[in-house]
Amino acid sequence: MKEYKVAVIPGDGIGVEIVGEALKVLEKVGAKYDTKFNLTEVKAGGCAIDEFSVPLPDATLEVCKNSDAVLLGAVGGPKWDTLPGEKRPEKALMGLRGGLGLYANLRPAKVYDVLKSASPLKEEIINKGVDLLVVRELTGGIYFGERGRDVQNGINSAYDTERYNVEEIKRIAHVAFKAALKRNKKVTSVDKANILESSRLWRETVTEVAKEYKDVELNYLYVDNAAMQLVRDPSQFDVIVTSNIFGDILTDEASMVTGSIGMLPSASLRNDSFGMYEPIHGSAPDIAGKDLANPLAQILSVAMMLEYSFNMTEAAKDIENAVEKVLNSGYRTGDIYTEGSKKVGTKEMAKLVLAEL
Numbered sequence: 001m002k003e004y005k006v007a008v009i010p011g012d013g014i015g016v017e018i019v020g021e022a023l024k025v026l027e028k029v030g031a032k033y034d035t036k037f038n039l040t041e042v043k044a045g046g047c048a049i050d051e052f053s054v055p056l057p058d059a060t061l062e063v064c065k066n067s068d069a070v071l072l073g074a075v076g077g078p079k080w081d082t083l084p085g086e087k088r089p090e091k092a093l094m095g096l097r098g099g100l101g102l103y104a105n106l107r108p109a110k111v112y113d114v115l116k117s118a119s120p121l122k123e124e125i126i127n128k129g130v131d132l133l134v135v136r137e138l139t140g141g142i143y144f145g146e147r148g149r150d151v152q153n154g155i156n157s158a159y160d161t162e163r164y165n166v167e168e169i170k171r172i173a174h175v176a177f178k179a180a181l182k183r184n185k186k187v188t189s190v191d192k193a194n195i196l197e198s199s200r201l202w203r204e205t206v207t208e209v210a211k212e213y214k215d216v217e218l219n220y221l222y223v224d225n226a227a228m229q230l231v232r233d234p235s236q237f238d239v240i241v242t243s244n245i246f247g248d249i250l251t252d253e254a255s256m257v258t259g260s261i262g263m264l265p266s267a268s269l270r271n272d273s274f275g276m277y278e279p280i281h282g283s284a285p286d287i288a289g290k291d292l293a294n295p296l297a298q299i300l301s302v303a304m305m306l307e308y309s310f311n312m313t314e315a316a317k318d319i320e321n322a323v324e325k326v327l328n329s330g331y332r333t334g335d336i337y338t339e340g341s342k343k344v345g346t347k348e349m350a351k352l353v354l355a356e357l
């Protein structure tokens with residue numbers, strides 16, 4: 001029997017509810033595939049502020065570092081909104097990404113056939129299908145570059161610097177190409193190489209890395225065009241690889257294309273198999289504790305963990321298929337409900353997925 005250590009951070013709000021359900025799915029899959037997951041639950045976010053006065057206690061980071069993967073719910077809520085920046089729950093996310101060296105953020109955006117009406121795009125566009133993966137560089141670029149304020153010619157000024165080195169670009173490009181090999185073998189590199197020097201280095205480096213992946217087709221788009229193409233014809237994309245700031249913006253746009261925030265998982269990876277897995281949505285304080293949250297993004301985050309950290313591709317597919325079957329049978333949580341479908345709560349939705357497994 002294989003064994004893995006998983007750090008579990010339910011966090012705040014609906015995080016607690018949906019992580020609880022997702023763990024049932026993990027347990028069931030473990031039994032089926034003769035794998036034991038040793039779970040250690042730790043605190044981060046608002047609940048950690050309440051108990052330890054900091055959003056990310058050292059002990060939490062330590063447990064994560066000593067695990068094979070981290071499963072995270074969501075952090076934050078109105079109770080902590082008035083705290084200064086450094087003490088806010090969301091600071092825990094930065095601490096985890098930086099502290100664990102998670103440089104690659106993977107966000108799939110997929111429109112399920114039966115949920116097409118949730119997309120804000122026109123039917124003829126969405127009918128062509130959307131199943132793409134954005135690979136965003138997460139620990140470099142302008143969010144981490146030199147910044148400051150000064151006075152120039154007597155006028156107050158501020159600056160932020162976009163800087164990438166070849167190694168940073170290479171490693172994220174490899175993540176994208178490897179992901180493409182498991183998908184439809186197409187990578188679109190997004191930059192602003194017509195203007196920015198850092199983008200020209202980005203493009204040169206991605207082109208070099210591509211030579212190691214002869215089976216993968218590579219094309220390039222300027223970020224402004226990519227933003228437009230995502231809503232004009234998202235079906236053209238398989239894997240998109242891009243910098244931290246462009247990825248930040250494009251991932252939100254891509255998730256909006258699907259129209260269902262409660263359905264989308266994400267992974268943040270480093271260069272071994274270690275990763276942190278979480279839904280893209282927040283702690284949804286407006287519906288917390290009411291059995292209203294959609295647990296599917298969290299359950300699909302478990303599938304990503306199995307695929308990327310434990311190489312359990314078949315088990316991950318089982319979960320994805322189970323989710324699809326439940327949706328095809330007409331069950332919906334409130335966020336994806338349309339007339340004629342069967343409305344269920346958080347627990348019931350997870351139960352249906354478990355039954356399909």
Ligand code: NAD
Nearest residue numbers: 074075076077090262281282283284285286287293294335
């Ligand atoms: P949110 O994603 O929590 O909620 C936005 C809207 O989507 C709400 O109406 C919510 O009810 C709904 N929603 C979100 N997830 C859902 C689900 N699984 N099922 C059904 N409905 C769902 O974003 P927000 O309201 O801007 O932020 C709330 C808190 O979460 C804030 O404190 C914010 O800082 C935090 N946040 C945390 C993360 C994270 O932990 N990674 C990410 C984003 C926001």
